[in-house]
Amino acid sequence: MPTPTTDGNSAHDVHGGLPITRRAANRPVPSADLLRAWYRDLILIREFEIRCMQAYQDKKIGGFCHVYIGQEAVAVGCVAALKPQDPLVTAYRNHGHALARGMKARACMAEMFGRVDGCAKGKGGSMHMFDREHNLFGGHGIVGAQTPLGAGLAFATKYEDEVINNGKSSRVTLCFLGDGALNQGAFHEALNLAGLMNLPVIFVVENNGYSMGTSIHRGTTQSHDLSSKALGYGIDATVIDGMNLLEVYHGMKDVVEKCRRESRPAFVDMRCYRYKGHSMSDPRKYRSRDEEAIWEQGDPIGTFEKFILDQGTITQDQIKSLQKEVKLEVREAVEFADNSPVPPLSDLYHDVYREPWGKYSGTSEPRMYGGALNPPTFRATREGDGLI
Amino acid sequence: MSATQELEFRDAIRDAMSEEMRRDKRVMLIGEEVAEYNGAYKVSRGMLDEFGPRRVIDTPISESGFAGMAIGAAMLGLRPVVEFMSWSFSLVAADPILNNAPKMLFMSGGQFGCPIVFRGNDGAGGQLGSTHSWSVEGLFSNVPGIKIVIPSTPADAKGLMKTAIRDDDPVFFLESERMLGMKGDVPVGEDVLVKFGQALIRREGADCTLASWGRPVHFCMEAAQELAKEGISCEVIDLRTIRPLDIGCIERSVRKTSNLVIVDQSWSFGSPGSEVAAQIHQRCFDDLDNHVHRVHAEDVPAPYAYNLEQEYLPNTRKICEAVRSATYNS
Ligand SMILES: Cc1ncc(C[n+]2csc(CCOP(=O)(O)OP(=O)(O)O)c2C)c(N)n1
């Protein structure tokens, strides 16, 4: 079998495309603590998704469920390149992003189960993970809808820093999208606006080669060179190997730093592959098992595991015990979700409007900041938390 | 009585926005031609000069993009006022305004709200043809999570706009290009607000209640005057907001008059008018002398020709006919 490649040289390459610039080899290796923490995040997401698939089969999870298996390095590497106060917004394949951002597995799982202890009290579901504490502004279910939102989050951080506080723009927004979202009008409008208004937002295309059953070549022009989409809007583009955590991290570090420094948008073609079907009901007839096998050889977890073992960062025994720990954590999350109560029916009329009126009971969550009738203070509740 | 000042409808809206922008730096105005052009309909006249381009922001013609962008900004705590040159153009932004703004608070379990105002011209009457003459309240009042404001006077426009900007939920503020030049007395003062969900009785009467909102309120007033000559006394209610809906005000009036005619310039099928009718039938079944009558735009695309457009819209003649029909045996 040919070696897996995302460089556009293999017959099995789903992206086609320009070669990827590799950076990690020339960079200092991050600290052992960091590497171990990342490894734990990778296997946590994988384990979480495996248990989601089981729970879905057991009918504990309803609706649509899109798992992230194969793309774990993207979420972990991108989040590692951000500061906690940088807003993040994404699409519906979002469990990995939520966990990488720091959401507790139990809150994420309880949300999947539609239980009251879920991150959104069971009202959001698998596609809509929101976490204010971790600056996660949602998973969004309509393809491409989150791209203008991402531009808007960047607009708001910049506005707060520059217009309200007369300072310098300090935060960047990370906006994930799938390759299918490249074909949505909202994406193009968002890029044009971000380019025009110099918004510090990074559009990371998780280019897994497929939108449901449509390979990127069938749905997108210039699929071999997505950079051209961004260049058309005056936005710099970078191609990154999303199957390699160190490449993601170092590549994104550069992009984030430049975006923060110049307060300008950026675009990333993040080459990756989803190992499972689009959602739980997808028999994957549109691609060959050979193709999948080749990509599985380049498993981001296996690659990273080998790297840290070779580095001597971690021993086989430590890996075993981490795996055990993570399995336990996720099993506990499933039990927690299963034992969490269903939301009370009164919750139907809760959180529809901020203040109570008529049949609506308002919301019990605190406002973003400053009450509407109080003079705005713009004081962060936690250091570095900006407007939240 | 506090002091008043005579203002055009458009300037009342402008004053409301400007006062709120002076009061709160989180408030900004964004839309097509709002800054350098001073507004396609001159509603934002002078605002760029006062607030500068960081807070009064011109956009390209990308309703979906800038509506979505403003919603993202609102999630983080800004309070954007988004101008649609016409609500007819908001249809290309249907996803952000209907799928994002009104659902964010709910689907995030209360974590992220959306304090935003969308505003612009709504309704036919300027011979703009089928695509530019939408009365979007017919569509949008169906959606929970939104508040919908449709003022009929400059004073209400100002007071309701200020409330809209201070509100923590997404507010759709529907103006009428036909009324932007209308003058009226507007209370002076930064804190004169008009609350949502409080209808106003514009004229008291005994025989029939006329319930309306926005521009057709004026047609109702004309009709009431006309009908008075025939000895039919109409009570005219201006709802001012249709979400929240002050159904209690209509209910109390109908208990007194026993007749109701609703005047709604959107299409009849699945409209705010049909909702009010259903609620009043339920609440006042035994009080009504006749079924609730409704005057809507005709159930066809808006025509261009002047005479056809006049016939298409609710007008004084149609309202008088409906009231006569409703009260014929009282
Ligand atoms: C506007 C819209 N159209 C269609 C869908 C149905 N749909 C959900 S996901 C999807 C494919 C998107 O693929 P991509 O953007 O590549 O993301 P991936 O699933 O690969 O993560 C489609 C067609 C939708 N959610 N929204």
Ligand SMILES: [Mg+2]
């Ligand atoms: Mg895809």
